[in-house]
Amino acid sequence: MELANGVAAYAVTLITYLGLWWFGIFNPTIVYDHLGEIFSALIFGSFIFCIFLYIKGLVAPSSTDSGSSGNIIIDFYWGMELYPRIGKNFDIKVFTNCRFGMMSWAVLAVTYGIKQYETYGRVSDSMLINMILMLVYVTKFFWWEAGYWNTMDIAHDRAGFYICWGCLVWVPSVYTSPGMYLVNHPVNLGVQLAVYILVSGILSIFINYDCDRQRQEFRRTNGKALVWGKAPSKIHATYTTTSGETKSSLLLMSGWWGLSRHFHYVPEILAAFFWTLPALFNHFLPYFYVVFLTILLFDRAKRDDERCRSKYGKYWKLYCEKVPYRIIPGIY
Template sequence: MMFWGVGIVSYAWKQYELYGYVSDSMAASVALQLVYVAKFFWWEAGYMRSIDIMHDRAGYYLCWGCLVWVPSVYTSQAMYLVQTPITLGTPLAASIFLTGVLMVWINYSVDLQRQEFRATNGKALVWGQKPTFIVAKYTTEKNEKKESLLLTCGWWGLSRHFHYIPEILASLCWTLPAWNSSFVPYFYVFYLCILLTDRAFRDDARCRAKYGQDWSKYCERVPQLIIPGVL
């Protein structure tokens, strides 16, 4: 993640070296990605409770992805724009950037809502109201009886993985400055759609096996997996 920020700034600098200026498309894309990277570090404690850390863990898949895939693919939009300085115009560039910032904020708000709900053991207000939730019981490998609180209101009442929607839309916003010049910079967006959809189904199957009937009750309360009213 650190290289993500350093890498895209380096690409912007390279464009400046080549052409003597940084295009508004590069500026919008890089600035938005820096906002996203900053959000990641601000929310880093929450990431430690994500499926990456809690279940996938630091194996080949995660380590290779962080050391190779992220630096090369996640920064590909800015790399492409180095030699393709597209001029969007200030109104369009600003609109794309501000829309992207909104998506990053929504993504952060969704994750923070659940984080605060868990930290207060279900006592934190959700959108100013008392939260509704399912008490899901499970048994650990050591045969210990435990329970989790599954939030069924707020952002988490819209779908079980609503936070993936602003994640994808944010990535689309920092790719749009490449406009329609090539499919290459859009590869990341398509990849992210596949990755997060697969992750949603994997997480759903894992939780169903973990919580059993309580997960079925939760799915009755929040029937949509990702997109409200669609999927």
């Protein structure tokens, strides 16, 4: 397990960035004014980086978890290694996913707010709500960083174009796009609507966090933690590893995880919707990320189900009978 020092690194990054602006050493509006050049450099540079990852996995893999499918396109897209490293301490996925991807999200959210302030002499309530919710979400991510090591991104998806290019390019450009739109399209929400959106967004982020916390605590206590004040319903599953070793695992069927097999995606999509909603419905562009995220998470839930079905067999079939809905309770 990696040292989860994300909160400290995140705090230092934001404080330094805001401090440089506050004391007039660096003006973040320069970043906004050169977004085209920055994103172009990221697109090209990250593509070269992914080629490097492919070659490294081919000739100098970091561990035995590397391997080829026999198809160069698939290997480049999905990756050759699960945990590629440079040297002993530089974890490439931690850098792309956490240090660059998530921190650039927060830095750009702040940048858009500063740019609007520098342009109009004030920050609109719509921009403020967008910025607060994005920063709360990213802060939640770093607070929960240790739990992230068990997610599909880290534990199962290899470091290839899909993950690394996505975190180096797609996250800073697309994930921040609602704020980017609001810079030159400020909306006056009024206090009442702004508070409704803010509270709904924070509640969604909290539920998303609580879903992950609930499962993490369940695993940490080997199924003995109370879930919503009661002993949890669970399935004792066994599976065989690729090396032929038999292991056991617990599948949680209580709390949020009793509502659907991937219920945590519901508040995540809602959170994205609520930090986009300050733009109201004046243009489709801010909502592209919400649509993309929904497609991404529905596909991820399907892939995760297929992986679990292959891993747990009859136990997963029983789990699906007990928790029949994949994402949206009562619907899907």
